[in-house]
Amino acid sequence: MNTTAPYRLLYIVTGLRIGGAETVLYNLVxxxxxxxxxxxxxTLGQNGPLGKKIEEAGVSVISLGFHAGVPHPRLIIDLAVAIRRLQPHLIQTWMYHADLxxxxxxxxxxxxxxxWGIRHxxxxxxxxxPVTRAVVGFNALLSHVIPSRIICCAESARESxxxxxxxxxxxxxxxxxFDLVAFRPQPEARLSVRYELGLEDHAILIGLGARFAAEKDHATFVRAAAILSRQMHDVYFILWGKDVDWTNPALTAWINDSGASHxxxxxxxxxxxARLLAALDVYSISSVSEAFPNSVGEAMACGVPCAVTNAGDAAWLVGETGITVPPRNPQALAEAxxxxxxxxxxxxxxxxMSARQRIETCFSLPVMVAAYSRTYRDILSAHSG
Structure with missing residues (x-):
């Protein structure tokens, strides 16, 4: 541990909207x-909801205000000026554009x-x-020159x-x-969520929390739900996330075609x-691509068993406390x-409870923070030497 003044760390992130990668950054700092x-x-862009939370945690947030898209040379210059002013001992970047x-x-x-921080x-x-593809290509070349270390959130991210x-x-x-205080079993949530949704106390709930995106493969989830609905008559499916509502034409069409829209x-x-997760009987993802699925870890921390597709590090995360099935296989997901x-x-x-214990032992927030701190400490020691 540094016994004099603390080391100044500067985190550079593409944006601070509400998302999995941004939430991990908030939890870390x-x-x-x-x-x-x-x-x-x-933040290279505008400050966002998580930026406000970071500031409330006593961490300074500076917004450069650039729009997402092609990295502008002026952005690099403005960022270099800010770095000179702040005089950090170490810089941690977060996601592709910020890495570059x-x-x-x-x-x-x-x-x-x-x-560098790779979150995908x-x-x-x-x-x-196309722009992101070009950024990744440049980063691959520069990875041999610029960063001292490259931290990936998942083994699948590292290998890819x-x-x-x-x-x-x-x-x-x-x-x-994962924060075991924020995400924990909440017995009272079971009844309150069912009451909110207009369901009987004994209704079985299977949940999926994910933005609507191709890699999340909501279509497979809906098809699996249709299969299970024909076999079990007291099961309901709750979904949440960006664009996961009844105004989404593709999603609502799949659900209407399933024969189980009710x-x-x-x-x-x-x-x-956290409340929604704690109310579930089973949490599930149907993704075809993931890195390290935060929602699964959060559900496990809430004491909810999970059925996941074999995407990214999902199988490693659940271990023997859940069930893993191949992606794009509605029948296998329904059977799980x-x-x-x-x-x-x-x-x-x-x-x-075994799932929660696995999170506490292997994937808790203190374990993650300790690993980052140890890495920073080793790099700073080598740099000063």
Whole structure:
């Protein structure tokens, strides 16, 4: 531990909207030991909801106000000026565009250790927007020159980027950590959520919380729900996230075609995710691509057993406390749900508690913060030497 003044850490992030990667950043900077590290955050875009939360945690947030899109040379210059003013001991960038722009700005300033943050597993660069595809290509080349280390949130992210030409020797994996106080079993949520949704107390709930995007494959979830609905008559499916509401034409068409539309509740963006998770009997994802699925870890922390597709590090995350099935297989997903639901309530609760214990042991927030702190400490020590 640094026994004099704390090390100044500067985090550079693409944006601060509400999202999984941004939430992990918030959890990290708000839980660092301030006796050892003094964090500050620069967002390349506008400040957002998570930026306000970071500021409330006592961390300075600076917004450069640039729009998303092609990285502008002026952005690199403005960022270099900000870096000179703040004089950090170490820079941690967060996501592709910030890795590129922050890495180049730090290179201009000189003599600063830089740590990149990769938050995504790439199954194919063709799935990326053209600009992002170009940024990833530049980052692969620069990874051999600029960063001291590259931290990936998942083993699948590390392997996929090594295949794209990123420096293997600089990569390490630090899985996301979960807040066991915010995400915990809440017995009262079971009844309150069912009351809110107009359901009987004994209704079975299967949930999915994810933005509407191709890689989340909501279509497979809906098809699996249709299969299970024909076999079990007291099961309901609650979905939430950006664009997950009845105004989404594609999603509503799938649900209407399923023949089980009365079993679905679409809730849109919610701020009470921990409450929703704690009310579930089973949590599930149907993704074809993931890195380290935060929602699964949060559900496990709430004591909810999970059925997941084998995407990214989802199978590793649930381990033996849940069920993993192949992506794009509605029948297998429906069967996994049924396997969990035919358990007695006591058996399912015990499995959920095993899931929470796995999070506490392997993927808690203190474990993640300690791993980042140890990495920063090692880099700063080597740099000063």
């Amino acid at each position: 708000s839980n660092l030991d301030r006796r050892e590290f003094e964090p500050a955050v620069i 722009v922050g890495g180049l700005a730090a290179y201009l300033v000189g003599a600063l250790p830089v740590v 597993t790439l199954t194919s660069v063709r799935s990326l927007k 980027h090594i295949r794209l030409g990123f420096s293997r020797k600089k990569m390490l994996v630090i899985p996301n950590g 079993r679905f509740r679409l809730l849109g963006i919610r701020t009470d995710v 749900w049924k396997r969990l639901l035919v358990m007695t309530p006591a058996e399912r609760a015990a499995l959920g």
